[in-house]
Amino acid sequence: MLKFVRVLGPIVMAFVVASVFVAPTPLAVAQGKPATVTVGLLPPFPFYWASYVATEAGLFKEQGLSVEEIQLSRPSEAVQALVGGSVNFAQVSADAFINAVEAGAKIAIIGQAAGDPAFSVVVQPDYKSWSDLKGKTVAVSAPKDGAAVVFRLMARANGLKDGDYTFLSVGTTPNRYAALKNRSADAAILGQPFDFMAAEEGFRLLARSDAILPRYAFIMIGTNTVWAQTHRDEVTRYLRALDRATDWLYNPANKTAAIDLMTKRMRTIKRDAIAKIYAMYFEEGAGKIITRGARADLEGLRAYGQAMKDLDILKGPVDPARWTDLSYQQGSK
Numbered sequence: 001m002l003k004f005v006r007v008l009g010p011i012v013m014a015f016v017v018a019s020v021f022v023a024p025t026p027l028a029v030a031q032g033k034p035a036t037v038t039v040g041l042l043p044p045f046p047f048y049w050a051s052y053v054a055t056e057a058g059l060f061k062e063q064g065l066s067v068e069e070i071q072l073s074r075p076s077e078a079v080q081a082l083v084g085g086s087v088n089f090a091q092v093s094a095d096a097f098i099n100a101v102e103a104g105a106k107i108a109i110i111g112q113a114a115g116d117p118a119f120s121v122v123v124q125p126d127y128k129s130w131s132d133l134k135g136k137t138v139a140v141s142a143p144k145d146g147a148a149v150v151f152r153l154m155a156r157a158n159g160l161k162d163g164d165y166t167f168l169s170v171g172t173t174p175n176r177y178a179a180l181k182n183r184s185a186d187a188a189i190l191g192q193p194f195d196f197m198a199a200e201e202g203f204r205l206l207a208r209s210d211a212i213l214p215r216y217a218f219i220m221i222g223t224n225t226v227w228a229q230t231h232r233d234e235v236t237r238y239l240r241a242l243d244r245a246t247d248w249l250y251n252p253a254n255k256t257a258a259i260d261l262m263t264k265r266m267r268t269i270k271r272d273a274i275a276k277i278y279a280m281y282f283e284e285g286a287g288k289i290i291t292r293g294a295r296a297d298l299e300g301l302r303a304y305g306q307a308m309k310d311l312d313i314l315k316g317p318v319d320p321a322r323w324t325d326l327s328y329q330q331g332s333k
Contacts, residue, residue: 010061010293019154019190019304020145020161029165031316034064034066035064035065035066035231035234036065036066036067036068036091037065037066037067037068037088037231037234037238037248038067038068038069038070038086038087038088038089039067039068039069039070039087039088039090039091039187040070040077040078040081040082040086040089040090040091040092041052041069041070041071041072041078041088041090041091041094041224042071042072042073042074042075042078042172043071043073043172043174044265044266045115045172045173045191045266046191046192046193046217046262046266046274046277046281046290047091047113047114047191047219047290048054048091048113048156048265049249049258049261049262049281049290050242050245050246050290050294051091051113051114051242051245052261052262052265053068053070053195053245053248053249053258053261054217054241054242054244054245055067055069056254056261057245057248057261059241059242059244059245059248060238060241062238062244063088063237065234065236065237065238065241066235067238067257070086070087072129073171073172074141074142074145074171074172075093075095075141075145075146075284076096076142076145077090078090078091078092078096078108079092079096079097079099079100079105079222081135082100082107082222082224083100083105083106083107083224083226085224085226086156088223088224088228088231088234089221089223089238090222090223091113091219091220091221091222091223092203092219092220093145093146093147093149093218093219093220093303094109094146094217094218094219094220094304094323095144095145095146095308095313096145097109097145097151097169097220097222098304098305098308098314098323098324099144099313099314100224101322101323102314102315102322103290104314106224106225106226107223107224107225108223108225108228108323108324109218109220109221109296109301109323109324109325110221110222110223110228110235110239110296110324110325110328110329111221111239111242111295111296111328111329112212112217112219112220112221112291112294112295112296112297112300112301112324113219113221113242113291113294114218114219114289114290114291114305115216115217115218115264115287115288115289115290115291115292115297115300116209116213116215116285116288117146117147117150117191117193117216117218117219117289118192118206118208118209118210118211118219118280118281118285118288118289119147119151119189119190119191119195119209120189120190120191120195120198120202120205120206120207120208120209121154121187121188121189121190121205121206121207121208122187122189122190122195122198122204122205122206123186123187123203123206124183124187124203124204125147125202125203125204126182126331127186127187127204128207129153129206130158130159130160130205130206131159131160133155133160133164133165133186133187134164135164135169136165136166136186136187137166137168137184137185137186137187138151138165138166138167138168138181138185138186138187138188138189138194138202139167139168139170139176139180139184139187139188139189140167140168140169140170140176140188141169141170141171141172141175141191143167143169143174144313145225145326146218146285147176148167148188148189149304149307149308149311149313150189150209150213150218151189151307152311153209153212153213153307153311154207154212157208157212158207162311165187165208165314168184168185169333170184170185171247173190173191173194174194176188176189176190176194177190177194177197180198180203181198187206191267191275192273192276192277192280193274193276193277194268195208195274196276196277197273204255210285210288214300215297215300216300216303216304217296217297217298217300217301217303217304218262218304220296220301221239221242221294221296223235224329225325228325228328230327236328236330239294239328239329242294243247243293243294243295243300245285245294246290246291246292246293247292247293249282249290250282250286250292254304255278255282258278258282259271259274259275259278262277275316294308295324295329296324297325298320301320301324302318302320303321305318305319305320307322308316
């Protein structure tokens with residue numbers, strides 16, 4: 001497996017920590033060598049902004065943690081790594097956790113990184129409406145993953161049936177964007193900044209998911225419950241660091257540093273595009289996309305589960321209590 005670990009140079013790190021980072025009140029943490037934990041993430045994406053802040057602004061370190069990021073390709077792969085014990089935490093779409101729990105996996109959702117994913121449905125320039133997608137191909141990660149669930153909800157709300165189109169499984173947003181550009185897909189469901197980029201290149205944006213998802217829970221934080229039972233303190237401290245990272249991100253004084261940090265993470269994306277995402281996530285849509293406090297929204301999770309039920313993906317009851325253990329949140333403040 002690929003360990004995806006980014007290190008800022010000493011001058012840059014000194015600037016981030018000393019010049020713009022508004023340090024929270026110190027907390028008592030375990031003394032001595034930091035506890036090492038691993039987290040499975042998908043390729044660099046704005047949904048993980050708080051996790052990047054916690055790493056690069058020293059918030060994990062403040063909590064006595066050394067966090068290693070393991071880059072994985074799909075939500076299902078991240079959850080498999082969690083089940084198998086090769087990572088201690090994972091941050092992926094809710095469906096991957098729900099499906100695993102329903103299959104008997106010893107994992108639980110303990111927090112939330114992002115609510116409404118603000119996905120855009122982007123189509124080839126010559127398509128003008130949802131009806132033009134009948135008989136066409138739509139790029140998703142996998143037919144039953146989070147992006148596909150959101151697309152199906154949007155399509156149904158706009159008059160399409162599930163059989164009116166075909167899914168093309170290509171992976172995460174950058175791969176879906178590539179499929180749109182090389183015309184192997186007629187449409188794609190994209191996150192930022194790839195929807196911005198596609199629009200600038202002449203592709204047509206049909207709709208964004210926040211128009212039909214008033215309350216949703218998308219990128220969840222999960223752990224292996226067997227490991228967590230004997231590492232409760234590390235779990236609590238991990239959530240506490242993410243809580244503080246979201247406070248940092250929502251502080252306007254840190255806007256420039258936040259944009260700089262994400263620009264370094266998404267090396268191929270221009271800073272102007274990252275600035276647009278910051279405005280969308282933390283100013284225009286404050287609280288809807290990046291979750292304040294990293295705290296799981298049970299009603300939003302219920303909405304996701306109900307969508308899975310309506311789409312015949314979830315066979316069991318819609319019961320967030322089956323999928324979550326929020327006791328770790330209670331000690332994370």
